[in-house]
Amino acid sequence: MKLEEIKLEIDSCQTSTDLENTRIKYLGRSGLINAEFSKIKTAADPKAFGLELNKLKNDVENLITEKSQTVESIINDKQKSGLPAVALAKVGHLHPLTATERQLNEVFRKLGFSIYHSPEIVTDEYNFERLNVPSNHPARDMQDSIYIKEPQVLLRTQTSTIESYLLANHQPPFRAAFPGSVYRNEKVNRSNHFIFHQYQAVVVEKGVTMKDLIGTMDLMFKTLYGPEVVVRYRCKYYPEVEPGVGPDMQCFKCHGAGCPLCKYAGWIEMGGSGMIHPNVLKKANIDPKIYQGFAFGMGLDRWTMAQNNISDIRTLMGGNLAYKPNK
Amino acid sequence: MKLIYSELQKFLPDLNIEPQKLRDDLTMIGHFCNFYEKIDDQIVFDLDIKVNRGDCLGYYGIARDLSVLYHLDLSSTDYQCPSSNYQLPIVISTSNVTRVMAAKIVHLKNGPSPSWLQSFLKLHGVNSINTLVDLTNYIMFLYGTPCHAFDTAKSTDHLIWEMNPKYTEFTSLDKTVLKVDPSVLMINSPNRALSLSFWGGEFCAINNSTTDTIVELAVYHPTTVRQNSRLLKATTEASIRLEKSLDPNLIPQAFQHLLKLIFENCGGLIGSQVFDYYPNPKDIQPIDYDFNYPSLYSGIEISPDFGINCLTKLGCLITDNQVTPPSIRKDLNISEDLTEEIVRFYGYQNIPTNQPLAFKEVQNITPPVLYLIDSLKDQLVDLGYDEVLSWPLTKLPINPETAIYTQNSINSEYPVLRQSIIQSLQNQLDQYSRFKLPTPQFFEIGKIYFKKDNLYQEHYSLGIYHPSSNQLENDLKKLNLTATVTNNFAEIILDNLESLPTYVPQHLATQAIELNSQIITLDANIALDQPQDPLTLINQYQNLIDPKILWSISIIDVYQNRYTFRVNYYNCDDKTAKKIHLAVFKLEC
Numbered sequence: 034m035k036l037e038e039i040k041l042e043i044d045s046c047q048t049s050t051d052l053e054n055t056r057i058k059y060l061g062r063s064g065l066i067n068a069e070f071s072k073i074k075t076a077a078d079p080k081a082f083g084l085e086l087n088k089l090k091n092d093v094e095n096l097i098t099e100k101s102q103t104v105e106s107i108i109n110d111k112q113k114s115g116l117p118a119v120a121l122a123k124v125g126h127l128h129p130l131t132a133t134e135r136q137l138n139e140v141f142r143k144l145g146f147s148i149y150h151s152p153e154i155v156t157d158e159y160n161f162e163r164l165n166v167p168s169n170h171p172a173r174d175m176q177d178s179i180y181i182k183e184p185q186v187l188l189r190t191q192t193s194t195i196e197s198y199l200l201a202n203h204q205p206p207f208r209a210a211f212p213g214s215v216y217r218n219e220k221v222n223r224s225n226h227f228i229f230h231q232y233q234a235v236v237v238e239k240g241v242t243m244k245d246l247i248g249t250m251d252l253m254f255k256t257l258y259g260p261e262v263v264v265r266y267r268c269k270y271y272p273e274v275e276p277g278v279g280p281d282m283q284c285f286k287c288h289g290a291g292c293p294l295c296k297y298a299g300w301i302e303m304g305g306s307g308m309i310h311p312n313v314l315k316k317a318n319i320d321p322k323i324y325q326g327f328a329f330g331m332g333l334d335r336w337t338m339a340q341n342n343i344s345d346i347r348t349l350m351g352g353n354l355a356y357k358p359n360k
Numbered sequence: 361m362k363l364i365y366s367e368l369q370k371f372l373p374d375l376n377i378e379p380q381k382l383r384d385d386l387t388m389i390g391h392f393c394n395f396y397e398k399i400d401d402q403i404v405f406d407l408d409i410k411v412n413r414g415d416c417l418g419y420y421g422i423a424r425d426l427s428v429l430y431h432l433d434l435s436s437t438d439y440q441c442p443s444s445n446y447q448l449p450i451v452i453s454t455s456n457v458t459r460v461m462a463a464k465i466v467h468l469k470n471g472p473s474p475s476w477l478q479s480f481l482k483l484h485g486v487n488s489i490n491t492l493v494d495l496t497n498y499i500m501f502l503y504g505t506p507c508h509a510f511d512t513a514k515s516t517d518h519l520i521w522e523m524n525p526k527y528t529e530f531t532s533l534d535k536t537v538l539k540v541d542p543s544v545l546m547i548n549s550p551n552r553a554l555s556l557s558f559w560g561g562e563f564c565a566i567n568n569s570t571t572d573t574i575v576e577l578a579v580y581h582p583t584t585v586r587q588n589s590r591l592l593k594a595t596t597e598a599s600i601r602l603e604k605s606l607d608p609n610l611i612p613q614a615f616q617h618l619l620k621l622i623f624e625n626c627g628g629l630i631g632s633q634v635f636d637y638y639p640n641p642k643d644i645q646p647i648d649y650d651f652n653y654p655s656l657y658s659g660i661e662i663s664p665d666f667g668i669n670c671l672t673k674l675g676c677l678i679t680d681n682q683v684t685p686p687s688i689r690k691d692l693n694i695s696e697d698l699t700e701e702i703v704r705f706y707g708y709q710n711i712p713t714n715q716p717l718a719f720k721e722v723q724n725i726t727p728p729v730l731y732l733i734d735s736l737k738d739q740l741v742d743l744g745y746d747e748v749l750s751w752p753l754t755k756l757p758i759n760p761e762t763a764i765y766t767q768n769s770i771n772s773e774y775p776v777l778r779q780s781i782i783q784s785l786q787n788q789l790d791q792y793s794r795f796k797l798p799t800p801q802f803f804e805i806g807k808i809y810f811k812k813d814n815l816y817q818e819h820y821s822l823g824i825y826h827p828s829s830n831q832l833e834n835d836l837k838k839l840n841l842t843a844t845v846t847n848n849f850a851e852i853i854l855d856n857l858e859s860l861p862t863y864v865p866q867h868l869a870t871q872a873i874e875l876n877s878q879i880i881t882l883d884a885n886i887a888l889d890q891p892q893d894p895l896t897l898i899n900q901y902q903n904l905i906d907p908k909i910l911w912s913i914s915i916i917d918v919y920q921n922r923y924t925f926r927v928n929y930y931n932c933d934d935k936t937a938k939k940i941h942l943a944v945f946k947l948e949c
Contacts, residue, residue: 054891115827116799117914117926119894121902123744123801127737131747132870135734139868145719147726153752153807154764154777154816168583170411180767186816188766199725206722214752220770227771228751236717243703244659248716266711268390268704270410276657276700278708279392297395300387308657311696325657343874349749352791353875356746358799358912 034065036092043096056097066090121359129337130230130349133257134212137232140256141210144249146234149209151198153216154181155189163197164273165312179216179227188216192233192330193273200317205237205324212333223345230333230349237309237319237326243276246306246327250280254303257336258282263289265300274307274328304331361417362484365396365403367502371423374432379403389429389704391416404483412691414604418504421688428673428705436613439620446632448574452521456545456557456584459608459638460521461615462576464512468492468628470570477625486597492566492573495621497597499577503614505606506598507577508547508560515564516549517632519574527553531562538592545584556592557585558599572631575622577615579608605690608638646682649695654702660711667702674701728859729820733805735863736822736839736854743835745824746802750784752777752809762810777809781823782849789825796878798912798928799827805854820854873930879911880929880937884945887922894918901925904944909937 039059046052059066069086076082138148161173179188192213199209212232219225247266254264262282269279280303284295291297306329311321334346348354369375377385383393383405392408415421427434448464473494481488484501488494496507510519524544530553531537540546547555555561557580566573585602589595622628651664668678675686685692692698737747753774757763764777778784781804792800803824810817826832829845836843836850843850894915902913911928925945929937941947
């Protein structure tokens with residue numbers, strides 16, 4: 034019986050009950066130390082054996098006294114803060130949006146992508162001009178964006194704004210993926226929020242093609258939704274890409290037959306993508322004759338809500354999103 | 361936009377495709393079609409026309425695309441309208457007008473529209489007014505170019521296209537009175553406001569007794585129409601089209617078609633020469649083009665012959681590696697635009713989906729602070745904290761001098777970007793309290809915002825809350841973080857910390873719950889024959905309660921062999937929770 038082992042056991046006590054049980058185990062009338070005392074008569078050197086045992090008993094008593102003060106303090110603190118005296122270990126959780134972002138980051142990290150970020154308060158130049166958004170585009174309407182200083186400074190409205198910074202600050206070749214919060218001037222209700230969460234990936238290299246884009250997007254969708262997911266890729270317009278590609282996922286509820294969820298289209302729009310428009314590359318001093326690129330982006334909120342059975346978009350950033358404290 | 365199959369067949373007489381396939385094909389080539397339905401024996405498609413395809417806001421543009429896709433001939437109206445010697449005294453005094461074509465028709469007989477026209481408009485959600493008005497709307501839907509008719513008995517022939525010279529009010533066809541300012545493009549007589557560029561006026565409205573009219577088709581500077589529409593908070597079928605880049609060269613075809621239909625349905629005689637104002641026809645610049653581009657861009661083999669056939673069918677002129685797009689296609693300006701045309705008609709569905717980029721070692725441009733954030737999140741989760749995301753907008757600033765305010769947010773009760781993450785976390789805690797969440801323990805890593813020297817600054821900040829300040833201090837020590845704990849909160853600006861050279865996140869999954877009602881807390885005192893291990897007891901009782909309603913269970917007090925359990929229930933009402941609670945702990949009411 035070594036003092037170090039007993040000390041470890043005493044240290045691990047979280048409650049006075051634990052400590053009392055430990056005290057009884059070692060110092061009680063039928064405790065382990067008292068049982069040792071009965072061996073004095075048969076010891077080779079009874080005097081030395083007795084001295085050593087007394088020392089051990091005193092040390093254990095001191096350790097328990099010392100620990101009891103700490104335990105009292107823990108219990109007092111727990112009681113003061115409403116924490117239970119004894120509970121299963123509290124388990125921490127990531128926010129579901131973070132978990133989704135990490136799943137996607139993992140896909141892209143394995144393909145050699147960096148993870149990137151940029152400011153949220155941006156200029157009109159980075160949010161629109163560098164992305165080839167013409168001045169009369171509906172996205173530039175005051176009512177669609179939250180302005181800090183009209184008309185030059187606003188909260189970014191899309192993760193493509195991060196792409197503007199990426200292209201402006203780095204020379205190709207590069208691969209980068211970026212989750213980000215984006216802001217729209219929407220009234221907050223059950224289906225709309227002024228903050229959305231998007232995910233975007235950008236590649237600028239020599240000889241990148243639409244086949245690379247579509248294959249990589251498909252890999253991402255299969256990672257998120259499983260290998261059986263059916264996605265179609267169609268022609269779609271976005272000012273920052275040409276050609277533009279729109280991925281649609283076959284409606285998981287009606288499997289293409291048409292239902293209220295997919296507005297009877299049989300397909301659900303999953304985001305936007307395309308080959309980076311040469312004007313966007315030129316504005317970043319990247320020669321589109323040498324380098325090509327692709328970009329694709331998608332919203333994360335709806336998918337994350339579906340994964341967690343969340344019916345109200347406000348929950349994602351609200352006080353009713355909670356996690357069970359124990360496993 | 362609605363599209364009636366039988367009307368589409370007037371431009372494409374040989375079109376004979378199953379509606380479902382047509383819906384899918386339209387979508388694949390860029391005209392997203394939600395659905396089609398059968399209404400009054402007509403098959404009607406619902407299309408989403410993209411902002412760059414103003415030409416497809418009419419049947420004609422869609423028919424052009426389908427003629428390429430299905431290799432069909434496009435029919436056109438061949439009509440030469442008669443003329444008279446009278447020259448209309450029309451004046452155009454603003455450069456915001458691109459083209460106007462107009463003519464006077466006299467001695468016509470107006471009245472209710474024929475049934476085919478009424479049905480057509482009904483399927484497009486437009487009320488039938490009278491034949492003349494309905495025909496102008498019909499032509500707008502066919503060609504995407506709005507047209508308008510003036511009753512000249514009221515308006516006179518002296519029409520003036522001008523920026524509003526003096527009027528303060530304008531009354532529209534539906535008697536809406538709009539305040540107009542000098543930035544509004546109008547069509548007036550010398551002494552009356554008659555029409556906006558996108559909305560006719562009440563004063564010279566066509567009715568059943570109209571006999572003489574001036575009909576006009578026009579294209580304007582789209583930004584002007586857009587700004588006017590926004591200014592007046594008025595959107596019409598005409599404004600939706602005129603805000604796009606329409607083709608002035610399509611006006612003659614649409615105009616001749618309109619006149620033909622008027623003479624057929626209302627009779628009448630031509631009362632003037634055709635007025636045609638088109639001062640600056642634009643030459644379309646040819647685009648240098650290599651027909652190998654589609655293969656290079658798509659990554660699949662697309663033969664140059666396919667590309668040449670496709671662009672030719674679209675109306676492009678091809679000479680010596682140069683392509684001149686047709687004027688109707690305002691969206692074709694660079695070689696990539698032509699490539700998209702070829703690839704979309706070749707079919708995006710022919711590009712394989714199973715060949716993603718391969719891994720490649722390229723420069724790592726991940727900002728180190730992102731590694732730090734990932735690492736901290738993992739450590740905090742390991743310590744039992746839950747991650748929350750809260751609103752970055754708050755009601756009040758901490759320091760008004762450095763605060764950043766939004767200018768136009770419709771959520772005006774939250775006008776300030778937060779200056780401390782604790783502002784947001786306090787709101788989170790308040791909301792958790794409303795749901796009676798027991799002992800919340802959470803953190804957030806997000807941005808905080810300041811204005812300094814007229815520059816907008818953002819910093820990553822970590823905010824942590826724990827109901828026990830002692831425990832929070834201990835946890836901060838474990839994380840090697842220094843922060844003052846105030847009211848059980850701590851905040852650390854991450855930009856000030858040393859970042860990590862790299863980090864691979866450990867946690868990838870989570871399961872959150874959307875609480876829809878308060879958590880119900882019930883206690884139970886039980887006495888056992890002898891003391892038992894409390895954790896074993898917790899596990900034992902936990903197994904007796906349905907996990908769908910059990911939030912958590914703990915022991916809050918132990919005295920000898922007496923234990924006080926605290927059970928938190930969710931997803932059920934008070935009565936149900938109490939019933940289950942009594943049964944589990946064998947308590948009496």
